[in-house]
Amino acid sequence: MAGPRVQDTIDAGASDDRRGGDRHCTVYRLARIEREGDAGLWRVRNISDHGMMLATTVAVDPGERLQIALSEQTRLTGKVVWTREGRCGVEFDEAVDAVDILRRLAAERQSGDYRPPRLSVHGPAIAVMNKVEYPVEIENLSQNGAGVLHKGELEAGAPLELVLGGDVRRSGVVRWSRDGRAGIWFAPPLEPADLESIRRFAS
Incomplete structure (x- = not known):
């Protein structure tokens, strides 16, 4: 064409x-x-x-x-x-x-199997809970949430703020946590412009 x-x-x-x-x-x-x-x-x-x-x-x-x-x-x-x-x-x-x-x-x-588009990302982030900062590792990102690796600090149902790439901050809640992995739900969602390149999040 x-x-x-x-x-x-x-x-x-x-x-x-x-x-x-x-x-x-x-x-x-x-x-x-x-x-x-x-x-x-x-x-x-x-x-x-x-x-x-x-x-x-x-x-x-x-x-x-x-x-x-x-x-x-x-x-x-x-x-x-x-x-x-x-x-x-x-x-x-x-x-x-x-x-x-x-x-x-x-x-x-x-369908019941629909999942919003997400990105595979490997980079550092900070989970802030009760004014205490905990280092975590991002595994994946979407507008609505993130998958992270942690050292046992994140419990299901816990509210937190996730600091991504040094300048992107989002409040959210831990939806699930097991075996050193956790899923975080953002409220509000990330802006589309925040996810146009994974380079800003990579280690």
Whole structure:
């Protein structure tokens, strides 16, 4: 596909808009993006049978290859063909049925097995409970929570504040804790911009 077809996705406003035989669907969801040396959760703005538009504050260059996980079951690959003002256009390696993908994603979300996109992260963090700081190790991150390794200090039900990457702080509660691992639920969720690159959290 030539660059202009992906460029057209900027103007996609309808949920299913046919232009020149191609379908453009406006989408507002997060996707896990993997690129050389980095990964993050980026916002999907729209998708067509041949490409998609992503929003991110992370610097990205035309020609970069991306692996795009819209869910654990739905994964796409492509290359960046344009960037402008915090957005980029991606051309898929192979054409897809965009409407069918969105239908499948909707069905997955309604199933009992749905999990929000998360990132595998290995880096230090601090759990603050009753004004005492406890070092922990991050295993994974999503907008809604984190999986961490700890030394037995975190008990299920305990409120805390988690300090991530030195400058991201979130209040939360320990949802479960066993065998030196714990799951933390954030309230409120992390901002999408906080998760656009795991480099800020890596040790």
